[in-house]
Amino acid sequence: MRAIHLFPLFALAFAGCIAQPADPQIEEGPVSDQEQAWDSQDGNPTHATHSYLTEFAIDSLKARYPELSTYRAQLVDGANRELHELPVDDAEQEALRVEVQGTNWGADRADLLWARARNTYAAGAKGKAYWYLGIILHYVEDMGCPSHAFHVVHQGTWSQRDNFELLALQRWAPSYSSINRVDPRFASPDAYVPFSGTWAARDFTTTFPYVTYRLDFFPSTWFFISSTKSTFVKNRQGRTAMVTKWALESALTHW
Numbered sequence: 001m002r003a004i005h006l007f008p009l010f011a012l013a014f015a016g017c018i019a020q021p022a023d024p025q026i027e028e029g030p031v032s033d034q035e036q037a038w039d040s041q042d043g044n045p046t047h048a049t050h051s052y053l054t055e056f057a058i059d060s061l062k063a064r065y066p067e068l069s070t071y072r073a074q075l076v077d078g079a080n081r082e083l084h085e086l087p088v089d090d091a092e093q094e095a096l097r098v099e100v101q102g103t104n105w106g107a108d109r110a111d112l113l114w115a116r117a118r119n120t121y122a123a124g125a126k127g128k129a130y131w132y133l134g135i136i137l138h139y140v141e142d143m144g145c146p147s148h149a150f151h152v153v154h155q156g157t158w159s160q161r162d163n164f165e166l167l168a169l170q171r172w173a174p175s176y177s178s179i180n181r182v183d184p185r186f187a188s189p190d191a192y193v194p195f196s197g198t199w200a201a202r203d204f205t206t207t208f209p210y211v212t213y214r215l216d217f218f219p220s221t222w223f224f225i226s227s228t229k230s231t232f233v234k235n236r237q238g239r240t241a242m243v244t245k246w247a248l249e250s251a252l253t254h255w
């Protein structure tokens with residue numbers, strides 16, 4: 001979503017345990033609103049979840065790969081790009097969005113971003129290469145949300161919101177104590193996009209058997225959330241941070 005519409009969501013979420021917007025006027029943004037999974041930084045009054053996820057990956061690896069500290073800003077900025085199924089204003093990003101065939105839940109050709117990143121890195125434009133890599137990480141991160149993993153279409157508007165994402169926006173509370181996968185050590189970071197989605201889907205179906213994911217399956221605030229759902233969100237935050245780290249390390253070892 002265009003992050004400017006995050007604020008109404010954010011404000012409403014904190015206005016009380018409301019299930020519906022108090023004012024229908026606030027409900028719908030422009031049709032061009034970008035979908036997003038975790039919240040991203042543009043116009044976001046909170047520290048964006050895409051930033052948290054990417055920063056975890058960088059901070060976990062920067063001692064071994066000092067270059068990460070040099071290009072941290074480019075990586076985090078790339079990870080906050082929302083290149084999905086809807087057009088964006090920026091011409092360069094729009095061309096990229098079309099090239100990678102953005103979808104509501106991710107992109108069909110994230111591998112093309114990796115090819116760009118590698119070529120750009122080889123040509124010496126490392127800042128730009130890290131920015132492309134950040135966009136790949138964005139898709140890896142998005143697929144850590146059940147709605148993306150199950151391809152349940154949603155947007156950043158109130159009526160089309162995903163409550164799981166709204167919870168994540170309100171609180172960064174990752175749990176790293178139960179990482180239930182090991183790094184498959186793929187040879188390219190884009191391979192972690194479907195891996196992340198499969199992981200999220202599996203987590204959901206094992207935690208909530210026989211449940212078909214709906215955008216309102218989770219409550220819109222943390223106030224009265226069940227412990228099972230609370231733990232699920234925290235685990236997903238931690239596991240998505242971890243898969244982001246693995247994808248980043250794959251890139252760093254296969255430039």
Ligand SMILES: [Zn+2]
Nearest residue numbers: 036037082142
């Ligand atoms: Zn997104």
